[in-house]
Amino acid sequence: MNVLVLGGYGLIGEAVLERLLQDGHHLLGLGRDIGQARRRRPRVQWIAADMSRLLSAADWIPLLAGVEVVVNAAGALQDGPRDQLDAIHRRSVAALIAACEQVGVNQLVQISAIGADLASDSAFFRTKAEGDRAVASSSLNWTILRPGLVIAPAAYGGTALLRALAAAPAVVPAVLVDRLIQTVSVTDVAEAVSRAVAGRLARGQIIDLVEQRAKPLADVLLEFRAWLGLPKAPVVTVPAIVGRLASGIADGLGALGWRSPLRSAALAALKHGVTGNAKAWTEITGRPPQSLEATLAAMPAHVQERWFARLWLLKPVVFAVLSMFWLASGIVGFIRQDAAADILASRGLSPALALWMVLAGSVADILVGAAVLVRWLARAGLMAMTAITLVYLGAATVLAPDIWLDPLGPLVKTVPALCLVLVALAILEER
Structure with a gap:
């Protein structure tokens, strides 16, 4: 099938592309800056477009020619010079759905987020939920996947921050160390997308993708430190005021175009924890998504991971x-x-x-x-x-x-x- 993947060079999107290529599909990838993606994934037909500007069905229709399935793996954490959450998560998705209904693209896989909630005081979770609502109220054959903290060989944003904190010398500093986290391997997310595209998931499901057992952030950090092969070190709780100061600085840098995972939106998300229910996926596959331990064991760390982790905070x-x-x-x-x-x-x-x-x-x-x-x-x-x-x-x-x-x-x-x-x-x- 001809599958269009939005956000195709992102942390999740790239893994989805690779899996769907293995499944034998013809892939189109959409993103703002596709130069590097085109060099790295030449088998994919790349489309340069900014979702925040595709706000009407007419904007989407030319991009859907020949497309049979759309996978939306695009998203942003917080408003900034290049990111407008309402445009990306809600308005563009609504316009995409209208275009799909007009041209006959009848299948959409929406990759959302654990915690998406219309009543949330977080713009990220609220706009994600609004996009999900638009998908769920459409006439399309839809599936909504809500992954927890996605762990992949690549590391952007929050997962990069985890590695950097875990690699700190002598101690592992962190705020909100008692907050519960449920991770998911990017391979499990790609597997879920593969099943949805192939029609092996029942229509109209909202599925959490999380490991079965939640862990405190402190334990997650120690797992990453052990994965990096570094000596044991205690987790030290950083005062909340330091976290707020860091997020304020990061928000200021966000206005200059730097997309730091230390921004206030990330801190607010962590405050509520990153947890979901693995039951639906376990019933579908007969097993829960793999644990953090299994995820890390499947992607051994070498010197390049230690370099990255140490350089990231520097x-x-x-x-x-x-x-x-x-x-x-x-x-x-x-x-x-x-x-x-x-x-x-x-x-x-x-x-x-x-x-x-x-x-x-x-x-x-x-x-x-x-x-x-x-x-x-x-x-x-x-x-x-x-x-x-x-x-x-x-x-x-x-x-x-x-x-x-x-x-x-x-x-x-x-x-x-x-x-x-x-x-x-x-x-x-x-x-």
Whole structure:
């Protein structure tokens, strides 16, 4: 069958694509940024589209040509510059359903979330529930799957945070360590989608996909630490005020395009726990979804997982340090412009040219220092930092090679700063 998977390169969507390809279906994947997905999954026909802009049946109809089944694995955690929850979870889904009904696509698999509730005070869970309601009230052959905390070989958002906290040195810090969590392997989610697409699930079911036994967050973190092969360490409860402060900072960064799992929406979801009922799936398959222990055992961790876990929490530190360094450099240049210009003038430049170069350099430093704080400008900012640093080192070598031997090392110290820029470029990607 021709199956369209929305959010096809996400944590769940990619696993669904792989399973459906194995089942022999022809796959179409839809997402906003499909360049990397097209290179990684060339067997899939990719469609570049933003669901938050597909808000009428007319928007969807051209994308449904030849499609027999739609799988919706798209979603967002919190409103931001690129994410509008109501548009993605409700309005776009309602428009998709209307388009399916008009063109004769009669099967829809909706991947929702445990905790979806029309009465929820969380915009994420409320809009998810509104999308589910639109699906359930349609004339389509529908299935709604509600997975718990999805564990996969890949790690984005909350699952990346779990790995990072589990890899902390000496102790494992966390808020709300007593909250109950039920995980589910992404392979079990893909299996459920496979059965729904093949018509091996009864029509009109809402199915929780969770392991049978809930565990406190503290136990989940310790399972991940053992999986990473790290020495045992105690879980230390972080005061709630620290969690609220971190989520406030993360919300602020969200306005700059960074999609941190520390945002307030994630904290609110954790506060209520991540739990469901494994009974329906157990009755369908004769077994519950596999436990966290079994999930982790099926994907052994190696050095790359430890690298990722340790670097993940350092990533915001790297970007903050680079931003402060370059902003401070530019501000100091403005404050001490005459002194800086005198240094250049003493090397043979005219006073006017020396002053112009200092001011231009200060402006450039401030611009790139601010740019790396904005997600969609970060790569350009880091590339500019690299170029500016190389020009600075080259010009200084030509004009004042003796500075390389200065006991305070103004040029020598620039080299490790450049290396940190290269590290930031290497870890910039989020998925």
